[in-house]
Amino acid sequence: MSHDFEVAVVGAGVIGLAVAAELAGAGRDVCVIERHAAIGQETSSRNSEVIHSGIYYQPESLKAQLCVEGKRLLYDLCAARGLPHRRTGKLIVAADEREAGSLETLAANGRRNGLDDLVLMTRAELAVMEPRVRGVAALWSPSTGILSAHDFMRDLAGRAREKGAAFLFNADVVGLEPAAAGWRVAVREGGALQDLRARHAVNSAGLRSDAVAALAGVDVKEAGYTLRFNKGEYFRLRRRPETTVEHLIYPVPYDEGGWLGVHITVDLQGDVKLGPSAFDVDELDYSVDPAHAEEFHAAGRRYLPDLRLEDIQADMAGIRPKLGPRGDGGFHDFIIREESERGLPGLVNLVGIESPGLTAALAIAVYVRSLLD
């Protein structure tokens, strides 16, 4: 059987859903194709659920621009649609004087990215905000917050559907070929193969977006689209006064590659988590190794001196779609490209959409629409 859609969106994570809601809202005829049985089964439901402010990213990069704009759009959407979220604010805490020097540099970077609300704090000011947190100085980012990623995705899917988008679940995209009027998308549903025809194809396949780009004929190695899997584990803290914090607590980041270091997050239920760590893996295995508890304990104790090993228990893990070779700590921007220059008009690839992809999703969707327009 053959269908015709204007846009085929591969993947129903937060990016595919935001793109579908944006395009369907603009009157486009959209079909979302997802290999799992439901939305948001991979990275979009395995993350810190933080609305990032945009402090860290290289000025002018897509990450910086789309994070800051996405944050604005996301807070507006949460308010307009009553989606669960909280503007918690975040403290980047310097554990010693050497780290304190880096806070100035971070603040300057954030200001270049358009943040005009960052505040450098002394040890005494930090102690007033978070009496249990140890540190010599801090950078306060009031616009950072948390949200429920699931409610956000449900809302996006609902809006896309209301505007006429179709969804295919348990449907694996196994072929993507240029065809006369756009793209032929080969989809395997159970044992059956079917072809869909679409004028445009949007590849928002997350951890497999390099593989989907390869299906479309992109030489991913030459294009620099090759992804590696980088795992982040979380440990949950037992609730007691010594482990209770009100704000998100982050260390001074260790590398340019986007790893912010093991931080302390609070979720909408008030639970406190440590994580995520960062190490390369070969497989998509989401188990958490309880043997890593001591590492997390040590990282957590830098800020919460009264944290006990028995306070922490294995929670969950997520996997980042990372650009660059193993062990690479350099900065890689989001790749969001319409591929006419490669002789593949009508194809938009989104590759390496790691953090702050959740925050940036709405702005990424607007950007993708502009590429298709």
Ligand SMILES: Cc1cc2nc3c(=O)[nH]c(=O)nc-3n(C[C@H](O)[C@H](O)[C@H](O)COP(=O)(O)OP(=O)(O)OC[C@H]3O[C@@H](n4cnc5c(N)ncnc54)[C@H](O)[C@@H]3O)c2cc1C
């Ligand atoms: C540990 C961790 C913490 C993070 N914390 C934050 C944070 O606090 N704030 C923030 O803003 N961002 C955060 N992020 C980043 C954010 O989670 C991601 O950028 C975002 O979820 C990416 O969404 P996506 O839709 O691109 O990918 P995914 O959610 O992985 O969705 C891709 C979808 O494509 C589908 N798919 C793949 N191949 C095919 C195919 N061939 N056919 C059909 N379907 C296919 C998959 O099944 C999947 O559902 C974090 C990420 C990690 C890993």
